[in-house]
Amino acid sequence: MSTAAxxxxxxxxxxxxxxxxxxxxxxIGLAWLALILGALLYKGLSGVSLSVFAEMTPPPGDAGGLxxxxxxxxxxxxxxxxxxxxxxVLAGTYMAEYGRFSRLTTVxxxxxxxxxxxxxxxxxxxxxxxxxxxxGHFSAxxxxxxxxxxVIPVVVRTxxxxxxxxxxxxxxxxxxxxxxxxxxxRSVAYRAALSGIVTGILxxxxxxxxxTAPLLFTALNNQFWSSNLNxxxxxxPVTIFQFALSPYEEWQQLAWTGALIITLTVLGLSIFARSLxxxxxxx
Amino acid sequence: MTAVSEAVTSSAMRxxxxxxxxxxxxxxxxxxxxxxxxxxxxxLLGGVAISLIAGSWxxxxxxxxxxxxxxxxxxxxxxxxxxxxxxxxxxxSAIAILIAVPIGIGIAVFLTELCPRPLRRPIGIAVELLAxxxxxxxxxxxxxxxxxxxxxxxxxxxISLFHGIPGLSSLFAGPPYGIGLLTSSLILAxxxxxxxxxxxxxxxxxxxxxxxxxxxxxxxxxxxxxxRVTIPYTRVGIMGGVMLGLGRALGETMAVxxxxxxxxRISTSLFAPGTTIxxxxxxxxxxxxxxxxxxxxxxxxxxxxxxxxxxxxxxxYMLLRIDSRTGA
Numbered sequence: 001m002s003t004a005a006x007x008x009x010x011x012x013x014x015x016x017x018x019x020x021x022x023x024x025x026x027x028i029g030l031a032w033l034a035l036i037l038g039a040l041l042y043k044g045l046s047g048v049s050l051s052v053f054a055e056m057t058p059p060p061g062d063a064g065g066l067x068x069x070x071x072x073x074x075x076x077x078x079x080x081x082x083x084x085x086x087x088x089v090l091a092g093t094y095m096a097e098y099g100r101f102s103r104l105t106t107v108x109x110x111x112x113x114x115x116x117x118x119x120x121x122x123x124x125x126x127x128x129x130x131x132x133x134x135x136g137h138f139s140a141x142x143x144x145x146x147x148x149x150x151v152i153p154v155v156v157r158t159x160x161x162x163x164x165x166x167x168x169x170x171x172x173x174x175x176x177x178x179x180x181x182x183x184x185x186r187s188v189a190y191r192a193a194l195s196g197i198v199t200g201i202l203x204x205x206x207x208x209x210x211x212t213a214p215l216l217f218t219a220l221n222n223q224f225w226s227s228n229l230n231x232x233x234x235x236x237p238v239t240i241f242q243f244a245l246s247p248y249e250e251w252q253q254l255a256w257t258g259a260l261i262i263t264l265t266v267l268g269l270s271i272f273a274r275s276l277x278x279x280x281x282x283x
Numbered sequence: 284m285t286a287v288s289e290a291v292t293s294s295a296m297r298x299x300x301x302x303x304x305x306x307x308x309x310x311x312x313x314x315x316x317x318x319x320x321x322x323x324x325x326x327l328l329g330g331v332a333i334s335l336i337a338g339s340w341x342x343x344x345x346x347x348x349x350x351x352x353x354x355x356x357x358x359x360x361x362x363x364x365x366x367x368x369x370x371x372x373x374x375x376s377a378i379a380i381l382i383a384v385p386i387g388i389g390i391a392v393f394l395t396e397l398c399p400r401p402l403r404r405p406i407g408i409a410v411e412l413l414a415x416x417x418x419x420x421x422x423x424x425x426x427x428x429x430x431x432x433x434x435x436x437x438x439x440x441x442i443s444l445f446h447g448i449p450g451l452s453s454l455f456a457g458p459p460y461g462i463g464l465l466t467s468s469l470i471l472a473x474x475x476x477x478x479x480x481x482x483x484x485x486x487x488x489x490x491x492x493x494x495x496x497x498x499x500x501x502x503x504x505x506x507x508x509x510x511r512v513t514i515p516y517t518r519v520g521i522m523g524g525v526m527l528g529l530g531r532a533l534g535e536t537m538a539v540x541x542x543x544x545x546x547x548r549i550s551t552s553l554f555a556p557g558t559t560i561x562x563x564x565x566x567x568x569x570x571x572x573x574x575x576x577x578x579x580x581x582x583x584x585x586x587x588x589x590x591x592x593x594x595x596x597x598x599x600y601m602l603l604r605i606d607s608r609t610g611a
Contacts, residue, residue, distance in 0.1 A: 011504055011507070012504065014504070014506060015504035015505055015506040015507070018506040018509075019392075019396075019397060019505060019506060021389055022389040022390070022392045022393040022396075022397060023393055023397065024389070025385070025386045025387075025388075025389025025390045025393065026389065026390045026393040026394070026398075026406065028386060029386065029390050029410055029413070029476060029477075029480065030406065030409060030410075032413070032473050032476075033409055033410075033412065033413045035428075036416065036420065036421070036424050039424055039427075039428045040420065040424070043427070086320075087320045087323060088320075090316055090317045090319075090320035090321075091317065091320035091321040091323065091324055093317045093320075094314075094317035094318050094320065094321040095321060097317070098314050098317060098318065099318070099321070104318075104321060104322070105321070107325065108321045108322075108324050108325060110596075110599060111324055111325055111328050112324050113595075113599050114328065114592060114595045114596060114599065115324065115327065115328060117527060117530050117531060117534075117591075117595055118331075118534065118588075118591060118592075118595070119533070119534025119535070119536065119561060119587060119588075119591055120534075120536065121534065121536045121561045121564055121565060121584070121587075122331060122335070122534070122584055122587065122588050122591075123331070125334075125335060125338070125564070125568075125581055125584040126330065126331045126334050126335065128338075128568075129334035129335070129337065129338045129581070130330070130334055133338075149327060152323075152324065152327070153324070156324060180306040180307070180309070180310045181310050181314075182309060182310045182313035182314070183306075185313075206415055207415075209417075210416075210417020210418070210419060210420070211417065212417070212418070212419045212536070212537045213418075213536040213537055213561070213565060216565055216568065216569065217568045217569050220569065237417065237419050237537075240419055240423065241419060241422075241537065241540075244422070244423045244426060244427070244541070245426075245541070252427075255423060256423065256427075259419065259420050259423050262417055262419070262420065263416060263417070263420050266415055266416065266417060267412060267415065267416070270411075270412060270415045271412075274408065
């Protein structure tokens, strides 16, 4: 009787210890998020001023802003999305609609999942070999292509998942009134899956707006204002990388401010994207 | 009368036929476009492989197999070997996984078993937001906040703690730089934690309630249910999540580049600066002059590509297995 009671005590104690460790683990995870965001806000906010958005990146030891870097990031992100999204949506459409049970779909899904988590620096090397080396110089367009390659797997994945959620009865109703398949896809399936597909695109924007590695040796960097797509272009992440590792205090401060801008953009986009699908699930 | 109505029907038939033909044509065009896009995904991966092999050809044909086993990395004498970056990549990723896996599983258990229901979604979202933060943010935080903290408090303490103990003292030896292999491992652990957590949580949710309830019914504690039912049931899925995290850690570039120290040498001490494959490429690629130097860096990229491809393929295979089981 006493051994049974002590065994029970021991099991209860072990359970309490392990569960406490799980709570600690969750605490650690949340504390890290809080620490990183706290440091970002603390160090980044002190450098936020109008000049950050109005002036060019300064020479070493001078005050200035991040205007050309922000502009470059926006331009390359937009081109990357414009190039990558149609390809991703079409590929996802094939996988969910025309070839839902085909062998090609299985293979593409597997490869796409690998591309989704492949190191982005490899994509940088690929675009370097593909565009920069033949063209003979770094260019914004090469950077945008590198970003679009990162967009494609994200959009493919969400498009396929969301189209798979569309009930077949909807498609059958469309087919029954004589609409050809692509009209059914366009005006029934796409419309039903719209918010999910938009979420995928938003997540893709969030992903590429913080990417540094694929831009390092495709778009390079540019200290001056440039809107020439055929020339090196500054971007926020690469500028942060360069400025943070510099010994100049003004540059380091700008790096923190830039980091804050990127983080807020990315977090804002992902929360917005989540709220889109969240409402869908509730319905 | 009949002639007129025949003419009407035949013209209606003709327009209908034309419409059907047009529909068929546009449908074929659309289907071909979607199919080509799907094939483009395959072409992309193939293109990456081919371009990396082509770009690294010069270095690989010059150094051959010894590229993998040489530690020296000397741009002046143009003698390049990948051993130090490979070592750094594997050591930092392995330590990161060792730290992140128990914590990740702990958070997943917390979220599925302990957390009050209203808090579940917000905490889950917060962990996933951690996954969305760009790696350069972790890098700048690691360099300016985390590394100085380690340098001034944690590292001197550990050095004095293990001083004189054989093995451990050489593992934690040397001046506390702040940056180095251990710092990189810790940053990587923070980065892969959300991936491991969210996948573990997802596979935990696939455990049939009946299984857990019957274990509870015979008097098991929460920990015993987790240890004896949930984890064995989801082992393959957890392994898949861990491999996915490992794939991320191996290829992670910016966060590591900030805090690794970029030193091409193999040191027994975890406090020493080192380098990884991706950090070497990020640091040196734009400054590399000479075909052989560039080609050697691309060869490093090829090695990284092969390693991560194998790891990620294994991860996906394992996750597919658990998916098909829940589907059946």
